[in-house]
Amino acid sequence: MPDLCTQARALQPRTVALRRAIHRRPEVGLHLPHTRDAVLDALADLPLQVHLGVGVSSVVAVLDGARPGPTILLRGDMDALPMHEDTELPFASEVPGAMHACGHDTHVAMLASAARLLAGRRAELAGRVLFMFQPGEEGFHGARHMIDEGLLDATGPAGRPERAYALHISATIPSGEVHVRPGPLMAAADTVRITVRGRGGHASAPHDAVDPVPAAAAMIGAMQTAITREVSAHDPAVLTIAHLTAGTTTNVIPETAFMEGTIRTLSAPVRERVREIVRRVCRYTALAHGCSADVVVEPGYPVTVNDDGAVTTLAALGREVLGRGRVVTMPTPILGAEDFSYVLEQVPGALAFLGGCPAGVEPSVAPPNHSNRVVFDEAAMVSGVAVYAGLALDALR
Structure with a gap:
């Protein structure tokens, strides 16, 4: 585990390049052809079984380990928001009226790099990793559509995931920290x-x-x-x-x-x-x-409820990979909503927040997620890749 950040850092140029390519061409809703193709290109040379959505632009990729064992699901959502970008970043949105203001572009890039890191360590895996690249999180029930299309049975009934995890970047949390809590996390x-x-x-x-x-x-x-x-x-x-x-x-x-x-x-x-x-x-x-x-x-999204055991595992893994001071237990839930809740209704797991506050900016004054001026610290993606990969290695060793 200690070398995961080193490996994630070596992948950082790939992670950043994919994130910026997706950021430039944001897509809204359930149909994201350019984003889907960018994901497929990023995964093309890896030993994965890839399944594409029928009614939505989803990508499900399966990495089989060297030995039989359980399945762990890792999610990254892909869609943007229907809003104008005012960040003046050199890779700002080139699509009028669309912006990755919630950081889903970073989620996709981190998950793709985690898949690459884990593919290089297949010999250590007893089981399989299910990578869930999901459209339509921003109010379109994308996770529910993917479940209806067979997400949880992508490796056969015997391979249904036993654990499910997702990270969500936040511009108002110190960069590289992981914040989580057991029980109800989001509304x-x-x-x-x-x-x-x-x-x-x-x-x-x-x-x-x-x-x-x-x-x-x-x-x-x-x-x-x-x-x-x-x-x-x-x-x-x-x-x-x-x-x-x-x-x-x-x-x-x-x-x-x-x-x-x-x-x-x-x-x-x-x-x-x-x-x-x-x-x-x-x-x-x-x-x-x-x-x-x-x-x-x-009716909208259900309550996002984290499994106590999954949170304990995530927190321990985060401390091992990132350092003890980098994992924080949230005192209260937040009343934002998440459609990863649909997955957590069927699979024990947890969603955690990954800090992405830009360097030199106080988290309390940083433009928050969903702001037209939000900026995320790309260095935080190293932590995200390492945690995603570490969760799989821990569950399948």
Whole structure:
């Protein structure tokens, strides 16, 4: 294990080159032909069995060890975000309206280099490594699509993964550190869309109309209050209405108002409770204003729950490979969401955060993931490659 960082550092030119090539040509969603081809090119000379997705641009690569044994899954997500890049990097996005603002380009590059490192140490592996290159993490349920297409049975029913791991880079964590915690790590994320229906009319005569705008405004406050009154303060729950629209001009009361937002929770019971609160509060608040409300709650990603044993293994491996001070236990979950949760529902495993804060920048002020100005320290990828490879070597020795 101690020489893994040395080996990862030797692969760093390849890792950086692949990362930058993908960064220049970001793709959004489930269909990422250029990114998929870049991955295939990076893996082409390795002794891997490669399976391509049918309905999505996924790549599943299998490395068989020298002896029989269990299967371990390692994931790297590949998709970008639909946003403009303002980093002024020499390898900045060349695609208008698309940017790798969440670091998935680094995930792909680290996983590909980990595959190369492990291919060179096949003689040490008793079992197989399943490399999961996944599209559509940013709201497109890519992991679920891959599972539906047979990801977990890619090596046959007897070869289903016994452990699954993923790393996610973060620009607000010191570079090269690994942050993890057992149990719930990230939230379930549901989308709520509410249409409030009234009766349009002249803005000077609201008594001759039924105005949906004050009804919508009242709903926002009522939902927030209801959550604080009905959900325990010890059970995190967040509702944010992020989009509200109504009307077309100053002197017309519109017939409808529309709003949408997100619900974030860390347990299934609280998730269902908040959904019920939203439906009930909107319905009766609308009725109190003489309106009606159509409420649609669109289920999103489940809670990302780390297996205690997998976290213990990851933390111990991280300390062995990177040094004791480089692994940090997070005190609380975060309410972002991750579709690696679909994998962790079926395979015990863990997701950890890899620090990627740029040199000379305080993590507290660094532009965060999903910022148009986010920059990741490429040197952190050495740690990521070493940890990915170390997890496989540890599980399959």
